[in-house]
Amino acid sequence: MGKKLKIIAAVGAVAAGTAAIFALKKRKELEDYDYEELDDDFDDCVEDCENCAEDAEEGVEETLDKVEDSVEEVDE
Numbered sequence: 001m002g003k004k005l006k007i008i009a010a011v012g013a014v015a016a017g018t019a020a021i022f023a024l025k026k027r028k029e030l031e032d033y034d035y036e037e038l039d040d041d042f043d044d045c046v047e048d049c050e051n052c053a054e055d056a057e058e059g060v061e062e063t064l065d066k067v068e069d070s071v072e073e074v075d076e
Helices: 002-032 035-075
Strands: none
């Protein structure tokens, strides 16, 4: 019984050490991450979305104009 308990304690210690090393590596990785680049990418994405929305709005307006012209022709 004592031998099994020692084995379990050793495995637990190894697992805890591995988790601590992994956490330290992740922390270092997050500290070194270039958040300014991420912010620039986000700004570019938002700008692209705004341009797409403007293009879509123009397309809808053109389509509505065509529909209105067609309806006026039918009414005449």
